[in-house]
Every structure is written in structure tokens, then in C-alpha cells.
Amino acid sequence: MDRSEVPAVTSSENESGASRRQFVRRVVAAGGATALAACLDGQGRDALDAPPGSDPETLPDRQHAWNQTLPTDSDGTVGRASHHVFLRLALTSAPNRTDRERVEAALRSVERALEWGPDGVLFTLGYTPAYFNRYEQSIDAVDLPDPDPITAITAESRIDVDDGDAMLHLASEDPAVVLAVEEALFGENDSLNGHDVGETLAPVFERTNRRTGFVGSGLPADRQTGLDGVPEGEPVPEEAPFFMGFRSGFRKSQATEDRVTIRSGPFAGGTTQHFESIELNLDIWFDDNDHEQRVARMFSPEHAAEEAVGTVGERLGAATGATDVTDDIHDHAREHGTVGHAQKLAQAREDGEPVLLRRDVNTTEGDAAGLQFLSLQRRMSEFTAAREAMLGERFHQYGLGPRQPNGILQYIRVRSWGSYLIPPRGSRALPRPSQ
Numbered sequence: 001m002d003r004s005e006v007p008a009v010t011s012s013e014n015e016s017g018a019s020r021r022q023f024v025r026r027v028v029a030a031g032g033a034t035a036l037a038a039c040l041d042g043q044g045r046d047a048l049d050a051p052p053g054s055d056p057e058t059l060p061d062r063q064h065a066w067n068q069t070l071p072t073d074s075d076g077t078v079g080r081a082s083h084h085v086f087l088r089l090a091l092t093s094a095p096n097r098t099d100r101e102r103v104e105a106a107l108r109s110v111e112r113a114l115e116w117g118p119d120g121v122l123f124t125l126g127y128t129p130a131y132f133n134r135y136e137q138s139i140d141a142v143d144l145p146d147p148d149p150i151t152a153i154t155a156e157s158r159i160d161v162d163d164g165d166a167m168l169h170l171a172s173e174d175p176a177v178v179l180a181v182e183e184a185l186f187g188e189n190d191s192l193n194g195h196d197v198g199e200t201l202a203p204v205f206e207r208t209n210r211r212t213g214f215v216g217s218g219l220p221a222d223r224q225t226g227l228d229g230v231p232e233g234e235p236v237p238e239e240a241p242f243f244m245g246f247r248s249g250f251r252k253s254q255a256t257e258d259r260v261t262i263r264s265g266p267f268a269g270g271t272t273q274h275f276e277s278i279e280l281n282l283d284i285w286f287d288d289n290d291h292e293q294r295v296a297r298m299f300s301p302e303h304a305a306e307e308a309v310g311t312v313g314e315r316l317g318a319a320t321g322a323t324d325v326t327d328d329i330h331d332h333a334r335e336h337g338t339v340g341h342a343q344k345l346a347q348a349r350e351d352g353e354p355v356l357l358r359r360d361v362n363t364t365e366g367d368a369a370g371l372q373f374l375s376l377q378r379r380m381s382e383f384t385a386a387r388e389a390m391l392g393e394r395f396h397q398y399g400l401g402p403r404q405p406n407g408i409l410q411y412i413r414v415r416s417w418g419s420y421l422i423p424p425r426g427s428r429a430l431p432r433p434s435q
């Protein structure tokens with residue numbers, strides 16, 4: 001992994017307010033010992049002061065059981081931890097028993113050192129179809145085909161498909177925590193939050209790609225200046241948690257953790273994960289559309305006409321009302337020349353209930369505004385059906401191609417794509433297909 005391309009961080013940037021938040025983004029994006037030291041205001045790695053962990057045996061069986069630890073608003077919408085690191089991992093050799101023990105011991109060290117939750121750390125370790133392909137036996141019990149990008153624009157040839165072995169997703173409210181955990185897991189620090197770290201992942205895995213993300217009201221607005229694809233005039237509203245300017249992940253448009261959990265077979269208690277990195281073209285999103293048009297494209301023309309959304313989604317409660325306008329979608333395409341993203345995606349529900357649990361976050365990778373889109377679902381086919389609904393090919397008949405107001409297709413470019421099995425905690429260390 002090459003850290004030479006990341007911007008250097010200097011302590012003079014380590015000030016207060018917005019510049020402090022920009023500084024934090026840069027250090028999390030940079031990673032490494034210098035970034036961690038800078039994040040801890042130069043007080044040294046031992047200055048990390050996070051709530052201590054617990055006995056790993058007491059943690060939930062599901063690696064993806066994050067919701068009960070996350071804050072919930074008055075509508076029951078679950079919040080997200082602010083800082084994220086996504087590490088693609090490749091095995092250094094064929095996995096054996098010692099490697100399994102090492103991986104498990106390393107992850108347990110983190111759990112003992114830090115509280116399982118946003119004030120400490122949340123993480124999942126997932127495995128690609130390519131990882132399982134090394135075994136003779138297939139993972140029939142899990143719906144996890146090889147990753148095959150679904151995109152609207154065929155010119156998206158730069159999609160980097162994950163053909164490595166695994167992905168580690170780290171999340172915390174504290175940027176220093178995600179950096180410190182990464183350091184400890186890869187042998188760059190033998191202590192974490194005052195606890196000794198014994199085994200590490202370093203002999204087993206190498207990091208082949210490192211992506212970062214952040215989410216929260218005010219953060220995209222703080223970070224919009226000077227990014228590629230963001231027009232002048234700071235168009236991202238101050239309160240928006242995401243770069244396109246709207247809230248997302250309302251309680252009633254998210255699947256529950258139960259709904260995304262695999263029910264039977266060797267990986268019962270696990271889930272599947274889709275992860276894609278998207279670059280946003282906010283130049284045209286903000287310059288070519290007024291607020292009403294943005295609401296129509298993101299939600300539906302009816303949401304726009306009724307001013308149902310507000311500036312960033314504050315008029316919506318627990319639900320977006322997208323299911324109320326799914327039956328009108330062809331009329332909207334014909335009469336308004338627009339269909340909404342949420343309106344299209346609500347068609348992928350099952351019996352009116354969402355099947356995807358989205359945990360997407362913003363990114364400024366490559367100094368461009370983007371989204372790290374992550375969703376959990378019981379079966380990858382449920383993700384595929386939703387992503388195909390997003391393509392909206394059935395609206396081509398109304399002249400709504402991928403460069404027309406067919407949801408938000410026009411403003412996004414897919415840059416990377418991967419699929420993973422997130423096993424239950426008990427089999428997260430280099431699982432075999434049959435366990």
C-alpha cells in the first residue's frame with residue numbers, strides 16, 4: 001500500500017472548529033503513525049483515551065450487530081459512527097490453523113482494549129468470493145456470487161473490482177481510535193488504549209488498498225471547499241450529513257439487522273456485504289438543478305411539488321414516503337420527465353419492507369467528493385435487484401436514459417466494487433466453506 005500519495009499533515013493545521021475537522025479528515029485519510037500522533041495532538045500514542053473493552057465472549061454473535069450501540073434519534077433512525085477505514089486485505093500465504101489462531105487473537109485484543117460501540121470501535125471482517133474459491137468445497141449455503149459491477153454508463157471502465165481476500169471495516173466516533181486500531185492490528189504499535197497487543201494480522205494479511213470515510217451533519221459542508229467536482233459557492237447545506245445535501249438511512253427505509261442476517265447453514269448469524277466507491281459530480285448536481293429539481297431526482301417529483309422534504313430531509317420523520325409514490329412512477333416518468341432515486345429503490349422492497357441495511361459514508365478520496373456505499377443484506381441477489389432498480393432501464397422508454405433525470409445516475413461514477421461474506425463472530429477468522 002502506498003501512503004506517498006496522501007497529503008502531508010502538519011501540526012499548524014491542528015487548530016479548532018472547521019479547520020480542526022478538515023485536519024481530522026486529512027489525518028484519517030493519510031493513516032499511519034504520523035497521522036495518529038497528529039490526531040492525538042502530539043501527545044504520543046498512549047494518549048488515546050477511549051472506553052475500555054470487555055470479554056470478547058460477551059459480545060454479540062453477529063459481527064454486524066452495531067445498531068444497539070449507535071445513537072438513535074427521536075424517530076428511531078439509527079445514527080452512524082463518524083470515522084471509517086476500509087482495508088482491502090490479501091493473504092500472504094494459504095491459510096492454516098496458526099493463521100486462524102493469530103487472526104482471532106488479534107481481533108480479541110482489540111475487543112479487550114476498546115469498548116464495542118462508537119465511543120470505542122465497531123468492526124467487521126468480511127471475505128470475498130475469491131477467498132472461498134481456493135477451497136474445493138463451495139459456499140453453497142450463502143448467496144455470494146463473484147462481483148460483477150452493475151453500472152449505467154459503459155464508459156465506467158475504471159472500476160476496480162476487489163479480487164483480493166478480505167475487507168476489514170473499522171468505525172469509531174474518535175478518529176484516533178480507527179487509526180490506533182489499524183496500527184495495532186498491523187504490528188505498528190504494541191499497545192492499544194493501555195492494553196498490550198499480542199498477535200497481529202500482519203503475518204497473515206497485507207493491506208492492498210485503504211479507503212476512508214466520514215459522515216455527520218456539518219462534515220460535508222466543512223469539507224466541500226477545493227474538492228474536485230464541487231462547484232464554487234459552497235453549495236452543500238451546513239446541516240447535510242451527506243455531500244448530495246440530504247439525510248439518508250431513515251428508520252423505515254432501512255432493513256433491520258435481523259432481516260439482513262443469514263438464517264441457516266454454516267454461516268447462520270452472518271450477512272453479506274456490498275461495498276462500492278462512488279465519485280460524485282456535484283458540479284452539475286448543484287449547478288444544473290435547483291432545490292426542487294434535486295428533491296425530485298433524489299426522492300420523487302411529488303415530494304418536490306409538495307415540498308415534503310425540507311432543506312436536507314428534516315420534514316421527513318421515520319419514513320421518506322417513497323412507497324406512497326412507487327405506483328405513480330410511470331406517470332411521473334411520462335408527465336414530469338423525472339423519477340426519484342428513493343422512489344425507484346423502494347420498488348426493491350419485499351412485502352413493503354426494506355431488504356438492505358445501508359451504512360454508507362462520505363469520502364474525499366483523491367480530493368474529490370464521493371460516497372463509500374456499503375450495504376448489508378441476507379442474500380447478494382437482494383442487493384443486485386436493488387441496484388438494477390436503481391439503473392431504471394424500464395424508464396428508457398420515456399427518454400430517461402442514464403444521463404437524464406433517472407434518479408441520480410447522472411451524477412455518480414462507480415470507481416470500485418466488491419462483495420463479501422461477513423461471517424458470525426465465531427467463524428470470522430479465515431473461515432472454511434463448511435466451517
Ligand code: HEM
Pocket residue numbers: 242244246247248249250252253278280298320322323341342345346347348349354356358371373383386387390408412
Ligand atoms: C451517491 C450515491 C447515493 C446517494 C447520495 C443516495 C441517497 C439516498 C437517499 C437520500 C435516500 C432516501 C432516504 C432514505 O430512504 O434513506 C436513499 C434511499 C435508498 N437508496 Fe440510495 N443513495 C445512493 C446510492 C445508492 C446505491 C448505490 C444503492 C444500492 C442499491 C442505494 C440504495 C438505496 C435504497 C435501498 C434506498 C431506500 C429505498 C426505500 O425506501 O426502500 N442507494 N438513497
